[in-house]
Amino acid sequence: MRQLDALKSPRFTQISTFGRLPICEKNEEIKAAFLGIPFDDAVTYRPGARFGPMGIRQGSRLLRPYNQFLDTYPFDKLNACDMGDINVIPGYIEDTMNAIQTSLYEIISSKNLVPFIAGGDHSITLPILRTLYKKFGKINIVHFDSHYDFWDSYWGKKYTHGTWLRRAIEEGLIKEAVQGGIRASTFSKEDLRDKERLGIRSFTIRDLKYNLDTVIREINSLSGPTHVSIDIDVVDPAFAPGTGTPEVGGLTSFEIIEIVRKLRFDKLVGFDVVEVAPPYDMSEITAMLAANIIYEGMSVLSLNL
Ligand SMILES: [Mn+2]
Structure with missing residues (x-):
């Protein structure tokens, strides 16, 4: 219970680390680390996700050590800590992807550490997957x-x-792809054919709302190293307004938290929550939700320990 002293202190006096966890130190037996990637130059609409990592840290201050729904102490079991942010190069997408690959590989290559990554826009998931592929x-x-x-x-x-996602599949990084929550209007009907061609098992928001058990079963039957990538815009803008490309008619905050709680992995190797854009947030509700999603993800990982 290494971090308990910090947790007893008044919340407003703490430095901003995720969950008021300690900053990671070298040579610790860390099984999970929070890592920020404050890059948002690859968005197609509203920027602002570069402030996601600090927003999520701010929104994580009320997280407490015990998760009663999964009966686990995730931070303690995982010896979790906050690694800070990766140095990105604003304005330069490919240079930043290279920087992410170099830094992330340094972090995960020699350790059995699962990175819980806060974006940043969704472009960061490609270099994350490249790095995971290099290792696993x-x-x-x-x-x-x-x-x-x-x-x-x-x-x-x-x-x-x-x-x-298309780049990751084209580059041969992906074994199986399962996606859920899709609801945005698309450019044409033809676009939908690509999901079969690319081999993506795609579930819409209706599948999540009406047939969740089927989707969960699909995910939980995956074998081998698995990365989870959650765009906060899968949640309805009524619950997560702080994001760059909001789409109405989405999950509630309770639903996404419950979904994460139901996930079980053969081998979870990475987890990201992206597209949290604090400039459009209200009362930190999006940031708090993102922080809790990461907490639940860590809790699920800790169940295997
Ligand atoms: Mn999205």
């Missing part, structure tokens, strides 16, 4: 979003927050 080989991706994110390009450009 092909990765399953479990993707919650209101958007497909498998577009070929925007304005003729291949690297954006709406193209990372």
Whole structure:
């Protein structure tokens, strides 16, 4: 219960680490770490997700050590800590992807540490997957979003927050892809064919709302290394307004938290929550939700320990 002294202190006097966890120190036996990637130059609409990591840290201050629904002390079991943020290069998408790959590989290559990453826009998931692939080989991706994110390009450009999933599949990084929560209008009916062609098992928001057990069963039957990527816009803007590309008619905050609680993994190797844009948030509700999603993700991981 290493972090308990800090947890007893008044919340407003603490430095902003995720969950008021200690800052990671070298050579610790860390099984999970919070890591920020404050990059948002690959968005197609509203910027602001570069402030996501600090917003989520701020929104995480009320997290407490015991999760009664999963009966676990995630922070303690995982010896969790906050690694700070990766140095990104504002304005330079491909340079930033390289920087993410270098830093993240340094972090995970020699340790059995699962990074819990706060974006940043969704473009960061491509370099995350490349890095996980370098260590583990092909990765399953479990993707919650209101958007497909498998577009070929925007304005003729291949690297954006709406193209990372197609790039990851084209680059051969992905073993199986399951996505859920899709509801945004698309550019044409033809676009929908791509999900079969790319081999993505895609579930709409209706599937999550009406047939959740089926979706959970699909996800929980995946074997091998798995990365979870949650775009906060899978949640309804009424519950998560602080995001760059909001789509109405989404999950409630309770629903996304419950979904995460039901996930079980053969081997969870990475987890990201992206597209939290504090400039559009109100009363920190989006940031608090993102923080709690990460907390539940850590809790699920801790169940295997
Ligand atoms: Mn999205």
